[in-house]
Amino acid sequence: MSAIAIRDVRKTYGKTEVIHGVSLDIEDGEFIVIVGPSGCGKSTLLRMVAGLETITAGTIDIGGRVVNQLEPRERDIAMVFQNYALYPHMSVYNNMAYGLKIAGFSKADIQARVEKAAAMLQLQDFLDRKPRQLSGGQRQRVAMGRAVVRDPAVFLFDEPLSNLDAKLRVQMRLEIKRLQQSVGTTALYVTHDQVEAMTLADRLVVMHDGIAEQIDTPLAVYERPATTFVAGFIGSPAMNMLPAEACGADGLKLANGEIVKPSEAPLPEAGRQVTLGVRPEHLEPASESAAELMLEVSAVETLGADTLAHGHLIGVSNGDGELVARLPGNAKVNAGDRLPLAIEPGMAHLFDAESGKRLGKDASGARPFRSKASASAEA
Amino acid sequence: MVEKRGVGTVLTHVALILGIGLLCFPLYLTFVGSTHTSRDVLSVPMPLLPGDQMVRNYTVALTSGVGVGVAKMLANSMVMALGIAVGKIAISMLSAYAIVYFRFPFRMAAFWAIFMTLMLPVEVRIVPTFEVVASLNMLNSYTGLILPLIASATATFLFRQFFLTVPDELVEAARVDGAGPMRFFKDILLPLSRTNMAALFVILFIYGWNQYLWPLLITTRGDMNTIVMGLGQMIPSADDYGDWPVTMAAATLAIVPPVAVVIFMQRLFIKGLVESEK
Numbered sequence: 001m002s003a004i005a006i007r008d009v010r011k012t013y014g015k016t017e018v019i020h021g022v023s024l025d026i027e028d029g030e031f032i033v034i035v036g037p038s039g040c041g042k043s044t045l046l047r048m049v050a051g052l053e054t055i056t057a058g059t060i061d062i063g064g065r066v067v068n069q070l071e072p073r074e075r076d077i078a079m080v081f082q083n084y085a086l087y088p089h090m091s092v093y094n095n096m097a098y099g100l101k102i103a104g105f106s107k108a109d110i111q112a113r114v115e116k117a118a119a120m121l122q123l124q125d126f127l128d129r130k131p132r133q134l135s136g137g138q139r140q141r142v143a144m145g146r147a148v149v150r151d152p153a154v155f156l157f158d159e160p161l162s163n164l165d166a167k168l169r170v171q172m173r174l175e176i177k178r179l180q181q182s183v184g185t186t187a188l189y190v191t192h193d194q195v196e197a198m199t200l201a202d203r204l205v206v207m208h209d210g211i212a213e214q215i216d217t218p219l220a221v222y223e224r225p226a227t228t229f230v231a232g233f234i235g236s237p238a239m240n241m242l243p244a245e246a247c248g249a250d251g252l253k254l255a256n257g258e259i260v261k262p263s264e265a266p267l268p269e270a271g272r273q274v275t276l277g278v279r280p281e282h283l284e285p286a287s288e289s290a291a292e293l294m295l296e297v298s299a300v301e302t303l304g305a306d307t308l309a310h311g312h313l314i315g316v317s318n319g320d321g322e323l324v325a326r327l328p329g330n331a332k333v334n335a336g337d338r339l340p341l342a343i344e345p346g347m348a349h350l351f352d353a354e355s356g357k358r359l360g361k362d363a364s365g366a367r368p369f370r371s372k373a374s375a376s377a378e379a
Numbered sequence: 380m381v382e383k384r385g386v387g388t389v390l391t392h393v394a395l396i397l398g399i400g401l402l403c404f405p406l407y408l409t410f411v412g413s414t415h416t417s418r419d420v421l422s423v424p425m426p427l428l429p430g431d432q433m434v435r436n437y438t439v440a441l442t443s444g445v446g447v448g449v450a451k452m453l454a455n456s457m458v459m460a461l462g463i464a465v466g467k468i469a470i471s472m473l474s475a476y477a478i479v480y481f482r483f484p485f486r487m488a489a490f491w492a493i494f495m496t497l498m499l500p501v502e503v504r505i506v507p508t509f510e511v512v513a514s515l516n517m518l519n520s521y522t523g524l525i526l527p528l529i530a531s532a533t534a535t536f537l538f539r540q541f542f543l544t545v546p547d548e549l550v551e552a553a554r555v556d557g558a559g560p561m562r563f564f565k566d567i568l569l570p571l572s573r574t575n576m577a578a579l580f581v582i583l584f585i586y587g588w589n590q591y592l593w594p595l596l597i598t599t600r601g602d603m604n605t606i607v608m609g610l611g612q613m614i615p616s617a618d619d620y621g622d623w624p625v626t627m628a629a630a631t632l633a634i635v636p637p638v639a640v641v642i643f644m645q646r647l648f649i650k651g652l653v654e655s656e657k
Contacts, residue, residue: 050553073557085548089570098566099556146556 092203291340
């Protein structure tokens with residue numbers, strides 16, 4: 001039985017529908033991350049699970065109980081907020097104990113639970129302090145402690161790391177993961193940060209404009225994005241999207257007239273407008289003869305481990321030919337160079353130009369392209 | 380901070396001392412006046428140093444005064460000022476809580492109705508208010524003194540503004556923790572409003588203490604007089620010489636409670652006015 005079952009949930013504000021029917025089943029103990037750009041409805045969805053927003057249509061089921069009409073406190077959830085939402089006038093101890101006090105736990109029980117959570121989060125020395133005397137990371141830990149002590153069926157995290165600096169974020173990310181694994185509680189985590197999403201999630205929900213575009217494991221989302229939006233959102237730098245036209249068995253005609261030859265069925269029927277997606281890391285330097293794409297480099301970013309070559313397809317000066325290639329750190333590339341590139345075998349993605357949906361029955365990872373460059377891969 | 384040196388420092392201090400002197404001299408004069416005999420006070424020039432009649436004058440003032448003893452009037456004033464301050468804070472906090480946190484029909488209408496009464500000082504509505512209080516048989520009672528002055532648009536507005544600065548997440552966290560509306564108010568909002576309440580208490584206590592017109596209207600018995608109106612009656616009129624030293628003593632006594640409130644609540648008062656973190 002699933003810990004949470006979300007069934008065709010919709011949310012309407014006035015006449016605008018902001019969530020257009022999301023369905024999701026979450027297994028017990030699973031760590032689900034909802035990721036998407038701001039305004040995609042991810043926080044609204046989380047708040048509906050929490051009971052802080054009403055559900056316009058559909059049902060949410062937590063632990064086998066439909067909770068649509070229940071108050072947050074009756075849903076057996078705990079939530080960690082973006083700005084921590086600690087009670088400023090209460091000590092750390094009281095912050096963590098408050099929910100238990102209301103729930104009517106005995107003093108001894110409260111103390112045992114708070115101390116256990118504090119030990120888990122290394123907060124033992126701060127129990128008497130007020131939230132304003134703590135650093136950002138410590139406050140975050142108190143907020144997590146407040147969730148842990150209640151031993152709920154579900155943890156809800158609403159962008160809990162976005163107020164922290166970059167270094168602390170990485171550290172807290174690991175702590176959250178470790179904590180969730182050690183207590184084994186189901187977690188629903190909202191973020192706009194794809195690195196957080198990829199590293200934390202057992203399964204990802206990529207949301208866009210109120211729709212769950214793809215629900216899958218992080219690796220599957222990366223390897224087989226279901227739509228152009230998911231393809232562009234997950235991965236950094238973003239996937240290159242080249243408009244192309246299918247010309248039957250010959251392959252795909254790019255905007256500059258060049259033809260990229262696909263190998264395997266199913267090929268889109270001739271004349272169909274498609275989008276060819278290739279991740280920057282799946283473009284590799286090739287010899288002139290083996291090149292599938294010719295890049296005119298306009299800018300180079302040296303990151304040490306990698307070198308990013310930005311530019312456009314030769315012969316395409318408008319935005320349709322924009323391309324980024326991630327090359328090895330020692331690659332010698334300069335702005336103005338012509339760079340012959342090949343697509344790594346099997347690493348191209350094909351989407352319908354109009355709907356943005358992935359083409360081909362490759363849910364299991366079938367690879368629609370054979371690369372001509374497989375023969376030579378020297379720079 | 381602007382830093383000044385040399386002549387600048389001297390000048391600012393001279394100006395400050397002059398200003399303080401100007402403000403304090405009448406108070407000093409009142410005090411001096413309360414320590415002499417009636418004859419000395421009325422002689423020209425008036426003595427500028429304290430005399431030896433202090434104990435006698437204050438004893439007379441406290442016990443018999445001109446009509447009623449100052450002690451009784453001080454007590455009346457204290458009850459009225461405390462009642463007004465506490466009542467106003469309680470009522471305006473609750474109404475602000477309702478307006479900010481609950482969605483009910485005519486919520487904004489209620490807010491604007493309260494806000495509009497800001498424009499109507501006590502004096503404007505004093506005749507109808509008197510009529511109501513008189514009909515309810517509340518003349519010459521503490522209830523009558525306090526109740527009509529308790530509703531406060533200013534305080535409601537101040538609390539509303541403060542409640543609006545309390546982050547929504549705090550309300551939500553409390554809801555997730557299982558706190559209902561009353562619990563949230565008692566456990567979260569009330570402690571957070573502490574400094575605001577203190578600042579308002581100081582302002583409202585002094586407001587209540589200084590009420591003159593209203594007590595004058597609704598108290599007809601001497602033993603319900605407040606100190607401020609009592610002072611007015613102690614000032615001799617027409618061809619009466621009066622007892623100036625006793626009047627001065629009463630005046631000195633009358634300013635002690637407000638000053639004490641300000642001094643004791645100064646720290647919280649300032650914090651409540653300047654605090655913006657949260």
